Structures are given as C-alpha cells and as structure tokens.
Amino acid sequence: MDHRSTENLFAVVSPGLEAVCADEMTALGLPPQEVIAGGVVFSGKLRDIYLANLWLRTASRILVRFAEFKSRDFPDLYHRTHRLPWGRFIRPETSIAFRVTCHTSRLNHTVRIAETLESAANQALGRSTNPVGKDPQMVMVRVVDDQVTISIDSSGELLHRRGYRQSVTAAPLRETLAAGILMLLGWQETSSLTDPMCGSGSFLLEGALLAQNHAPGLNRSFAFMNWPGFREGLWTLLCGDAKRAVKEVPLVISGCDESIKAVSAAKENCQRNGFADQIKIEKRALGEQKVQEGQGLIICNPPYGKRLDLGENPEGYYSELGQQLQRAYPDRQIAMVCPSQSFIKATGLPFKQIASLDNGGLKVGLFATKPCK
Numbered sequence: 001m002d003h004r005s006t007e008n009l010f011a012v013v014s015p016g017l018e019a020v021c022a023d024e025m026t027a028l029g030l031p032p033q034e035v036i037a038g039g040v041v042f043s044g045k046l047r048d049i050y051l052a053n054l055w056l057r058t059a060s061r062i063l064v065r066f067a068e069f070k071s072r073d074f075p076d077l078y079h080r081t082h083r084l085p086w087g088r089f090i091r092p093e094t095s096i097a098f099r100v101t102c103h104t105s106r107l108n109h110t111v112r113i114a115e116t117l118e119s120a121a122n123q124a125l126g127r128s129t130n131p132v133g134k135d136p137q138m139v140m141v142r143v144v145d146d147q148v149t150i151s152i153d154s155s156g157e158l159l160h161r162r163g164y165r166q167s168v169t170a171a172p173l174r175e176t177l178a179a180g181i182l183m184l185l186g187w188q189e190t191s192s193l194t195d196p197m198c199g200s201g202s203f204l205l206e207g208a209l210l211a212q213n214h215a216p217g218l219n220r221s222f223a224f225m226n227w228p229g230f231r232e233g234l235w236t237l238l239c240g241d242a243k244r245a246v247k248e249v250p251l252v253i254s255g256c257d258e259s260i261k262a263v264s265a266a267k268e269n270c271q272r273n274g275f276a277d278q279i280k281i282e283k284r285a286l287g288e289q290k291v292q293e294g295q296g297l298i299i300c301n302p303p304y305g306k307r308l309d310l311g312e313n314p315e316g317y318y319s320e321l322g323q324q325l326q327r328a329y330p331d332r333q334i335a336m337v338c339p340s341q342s343f344i345k346a347t348g349l350p351f352k353q354i355a356s357l358d359n360g361g362l363k364v365g366l367f368a369t370k371p372c373k
C-alpha cells in the first residue's frame, strides 16, 4: 500500500466500547468520522493504520475498506473484483483467508462468494492458486442487501492479544474489554485500583499499561507487516516514540484471588511485563480481606455460574459478596461486571448500570456505585 494514499478505515469494537474507542482515536489525533454499532469509521494513511494498531486499547481489529459495490450474481462479482489492486496488500506468495457473511442478498452462498473472490484475487496477483501457508492475509467480505463490502485486515491476530498475557485461568476477560471498562469508569491513573477476584490479572495489567502510558501493541506483530509496502523505518520510528512516551508513575494497583492457580498466573503475567515489583498480588478470599481505608476503585468480575460454578444458591453467593465488599472497602467506588440483574440486586449495593457489554459472547452489564473521587 502506498504510504501517501488516504484509506477508509474501520476499527472493529466489541459492543458497548465504541464510544470509548472513538475517544481514544481523538486523543491519538485520528478523528472518528462515525460511531456505529460494532465499530468506528475513520480515514487515514499508512501511518494512521500503524498508530491505530499500536495504540488503541479497545479496538479488536483495524480494517481497510478495499471495495464497496452492488452485485447480484457471481459473474458480476468476479467482473468487479478481478481488476482491484489486490497487490497493494497481498504478495504473490501470501495465502488469503476469506471470511464471508451475507444477509438478505441474492449472493447468499458464502463458500461460492469466497471461491469467486479467490479466483479474482489470484488473477490479479498473477498466480493460478491460493497458496497454502500460515498467517494468511484475512479478507472480510460482508454482503447486505446486495451491497458487497470487502475489507483487508491490518491487524492479524485480534488486538486483545497484546503478547504479554500467556498465563490464563478459567474465564479470563479480554484485555480490550478490561481496558474499556476502566475507561468507561473514568478511573484516574493516580487513584488506587484493586481487583479482589483478579483471576489472571486482566484489570491489573490493563490498569498498569494505561497508567504508565504503555502502547498495548509494542510487543507483537501485525498483518500489515506482510504487506508489500510495509515501511519498517516508519514502524520503528512510531515504536520508538511509544517507548519514550512511557511515564514512570508509581502504580497504586493490587489484586487478590482465593485460588492459588489464579494468583500464580496473575503474578507471572505481571512479571512478564516488568510490573512484578509494582503490583501487589496476594492469595486471599474476599471474606478474609482486612478493612482497607481510603478511596479508589474496586473492580470485580465474579463467577457468573456459567463457566465457573456458583453452587445452588447464586443469589446467596452474590449477597455475601456484597456484604464482604462493603465491609472490606467502605469508602471505595465498587464496580462489577455481571450478566444478571438479579445477582446485582442480591449484592444489596447501590449499583447503577454504566454500560451493556459483551464478554466472550455473553451479554453483561457494567455496574458501579458512586464515582471515584
């Protein structure tokens, strides 16, 4: 891809985080053009694609809008796509993986759509077949009401994979969701952050990255690195800027969990990031927590009784949780991620719903008591 051309771009975002992602873009100097369900529309050059992948904490992937047109039959689809400039994004030796969805359209056979586009791309790239290879270039195709949208994925692995969290426990939150929740709550980096049910430590790590202004994409690779026009010098420059932007502010972040496995995983993840001495993690059940004076944010993502068992009386579990939280953290803002209004009611805490989110395909609410002071 030519570094001077301006592309139409789309940041794919998990439901409920679109507005925070748009705020992140504004702060990065990438003005959002439209916020829609599932993402944010923006435009930019190669540098902006690199920046978005390197810095956005809440986006799942960054797509380049490659082509948009109406089409109702397969010969027409081929005709419209075999002269597209596929070679701007795909090397002749790169394998392509098509991901196709269609709704209320005459072109409604996803496999045949993929085959047609594969032939068109092969023709444009001067090759007879799509080579088999690992790390294929993902091409997303959406057909809605006969309108075909073809997008090139610039990210590769989903952006929640920051490359730092290798130890996971049962039911971990995606990093993008953990970061988005902290932003939705307006957590200020200088105030304290505690997760008393920290699992593998997603909130602790995302809080630390946010507080010290670490770019979340510094330690991984991206699909755009395989494009023919990859500008390594520009990427190195942006990474250098990102390293210099780190703020060595002291962290007031801590976590506990009753499971030793979870505590080990969280500690390993913190260590891998160089936060081992800065984030305090202990094995402790919430009921054994001493009373903690002072303000700040308590964030918790308790078991829901789906992937993690809650026994026969989940409301009873949440009622006890509410009492334990109130006793241990009398002056803090308490926030909870939970799929059930009745569990939230059972806590007896004065929760208000802040957002509706998606946690691994499950609809959850973000609930919080009084705001951080």
Ligand SMILES: C[S@@+](CC[C@H](N)C(=O)[O-])C[C@H]1O[C@@H](n2cnc3c(N)ncnc32)[C@H](O)[C@@H]1O
Pocket (backbone or CB within 6 Å): 169, 170, 171, 172, 173, 174, 196, 197, 198, 199, 200, 201, 202, 203, 256, 257, 258, 259, 262, 284, 285, 286, 287, 301, 302, 303, 304, 308
């Ligand atoms: C859904 S997981 C949290 C996942 C975490 N947010 C992450 O991203 O990895 C819930 C965690 O709560 C812990 N837990 C459950 N009841 C607890 C209690 N009473 N005290 C402390 N930890 C508890 C479990 O051991 C589990 O690690």
